[in-house]
Amino acid sequence: MEKHDLVVVGGGTSGCIAGKTAAELGLKVCILEQKIKKEIGIKACGEAVGIHHFYNIGISPPKGDELYSKVAGIDVLSPDLKTVHRIKVKNLTGFMVNRKVFGHRLLREALDAGVKFLDRTLVLEPIFKNNFTVGVKVKDLARNKTTEIYGKVVLDASGVTAILRRKMPPNWQIERIVENSDLEACIQETREVSTQIEDPEYLKIILSRKIAPGGYYWIFPKGNNLVNVGLGVQMTKNFPNPKKQLYKHILSQSLFKNSKKINGRAGLIPTRRPINLVGNGILFAGDSACQTNPAHGSGIGPSMIAGKFAAQTACKAIETGDVSQKNLWSYNINYMSQYGNKYAGLDVYRIFIQKCRDEDFNYGMKNQLIKGEHIFSRTTPYEDLESNQMPWIRRTDTHPLLKALIQTSNNMKRIKKIYEQFPQPEGYSTWALKVKEIIEEMKEMTLETSVPLQATHNR
Numbered sequence: 001m002e003k004h005d006l007v008v009v010g011g012g013t014s015g016c017i018a019g020k021t022a023a024e025l026g027l028k029v030c031i032l033e034q035k036i037k038k039e040i041g042i043k044a045c046g047e048a049v050g051i052h053h054f055y056n057i058g059i060s061p062p063k064g065d066e067l068y069s070k071v072a073g074i075d076v077l078s079p080d081l082k083t084v085h086r087i088k089v090k091n092l093t094g095f096m097v098n099r100k101v102f103g104h105r106l107l108r109e110a111l112d113a114g115v116k117f118l119d120r121t122l123v124l125e126p127i128f129k130n131n132f133t134v135g136v137k138v139k140d141l142a143r144n145k146t147t148e149i150y151g152k153v154v155l156d157a158s159g160v161t162a163i164l165r166r167k168m169p170p171n172w173q174i175e176r177i178v179e180n181s182d183l184e185a186c187i188q189e190t191r192e193v194s195t196q197i198e199d200p201e202y203l204k205i206i207l208s209r210k211i212a213p214g215g216y217y218w219i220f221p222k223g224n225n226l227v228n229v230g231l232g233v234q235m236t237k238n239f240p241n242p243k244k245q246l247y248k249h250i251l252s253q254s255l256f257k258n259s260k261k262i263n264g265r266a267g268l269i270p271t272r273r274p275i276n277l278v279g280n281g282i283l284f285a286g287d288s289a290c291q292t293n294p295a296h297g298s299g300i301g302p303s304m305i306a307g308k309f310a311a312q313t314a315c316k317a318i319e320t321g322d323v324s325q326k327n328l329w330s331y332n333i334n335y336m337s338q339y340g341n342k343y344a345g346l347d348v349y350r351i352f353i354q355k356c357r358d359e360d361f362n363y364g365m366k367n368q369l370i371k372g373e374h375i376f377s378r379t380t381p382y383e384d385l386e387s388n389q390m391p392w393i394r395r396t397d398t399h400p401l402l403k404a405l406i407q408t409s410n411n412m413k414r415i416k417k418i419y420e421q422f423p424q425p426e427g428y429s430t431w432a433l434k435v436k437e438i439i440e441e442m443k444e445m446t447l448e449t450s451v452p453l454q455a456t457h458n459r
């Protein structure tokens, strides 16, 4: 039986970048994908990617058929639509990409680097031997046959389904279950509109508990009168049906009058800090490792960066002949110190904003307590507090929203530091308890109040 160096489960953004990186480093790589090849890249998505990701990963930005439109910036709107925070990075913030064409480019680059690609191959479970992951059991969907595929290292890049992560041995300390409240249920449609789109080069994100509780809705113009419109809701008990919310509250708006549906899909986004990224003979990247930005759910860029890091680590470990969790651990250290620390802070912020009511957003955004820039991680509340960008907030504030913001800001700083001091495997369980303590404190934090903010906040 053919044995690969690296078996990658999933031919999405993280899997293809990982495959390409590993093959370029000389590894024998096989990507396993349940979909038929021509469907690669097709998935529920807002299709927006920041320009910086392309530079960070070292791949060329989208052009030609891959590019729907260039994005000048992002407008974050309050629920009452009265406050707009515009986020702009120089003249070009990012792109609206054709996910299918982009996905095919990534796959082609992986194939050109020498990756073997098996489509219609559904991965069922990991194969363990002597306490190591040594391969995967798969179903060949074309032949309706179950078989086994072996590799020195396996990468779970299967997206939110996390087919392997769910089946890891408990003593490897890999979180197998993501809580529902850490997931967003999303729906998205591409619509052709006949109404004039205002500022078409700006993506619109609208915070609204009524329409998208625990999330937001988006209106992303993508050229030629096309709009990617959608929403995500936090999957807490009795969360509303996203499709009903889309049709009732968003598609009823004047922009969508007489609009035509081109396509539409639903999907889940994990919106929490990343998990422990390695076990014996296995790594995790992308949505399977919860590497999306927790505050706004973007995961295309983060999944590609993680795929690259994971492949580089796998290559080094294979070279040394030791693919143990301990020897793969540098992926955790590198990733957490460069990205995980920021995302852990944003996870804390995400828990705070999921507790805010529409009146908190209206008031908070108007008075720069809640900023679009905080959600998009261009700055943090604690940096703004420390550099006196929010002089109207006192450390002694007792109003629930201000108190919660101060508590959030302190916890963001604390958790970021904890992630920057990511432990070696022996210290992981003690370290994880410190993280849990902060997250639990945030989840228990209450914001309910009948005291109008204005009463305590008129400085």
Ligand SMILES: Cc1cc2nc3c(=O)[nH]c(=O)nc-3n(C[C@H](O)[C@H](O)[C@H](O)COP(=O)(O)OP(=O)(O)OC[C@H]3O[C@@H](n4cnc5c(N)ncnc54)[C@H](O)[C@@H]3O)c2cc1C
Pocket (backbone or CB within 6 Å): 009, 010, 011, 012, 013, 014, 015, 032, 033, 034, 035, 041, 043, 044, 045, 046, 047, 048, 049, 121, 122, 123, 124, 157, 158, 159, 160, 161, 162, 163, 186, 187, 188, 230, 266, 267, 268, 269, 285, 286, 287, 288, 292, 297, 298, 299, 300, 301, 303
């Ligand atoms: C509605 C919605 C809107 C979004 N909008 C944006 C956005 O605008 N910008 C942004 O940056 N991010 C967005 N995201 C998030 C982004 O799409 C993901 O974070 C990103 O695609 C993750 O990449 P990945 O490679 O980890 O997983 P995926 O891209 O999901 O790839 C996983 C691959 O694994 C395959 N697979 C799964 N299970 C198996 C199995 N058992 N066997 C074999 N193959 C398997 C899948 O078919 C798939 O091809 C959005 C997500 C949703 C749901």
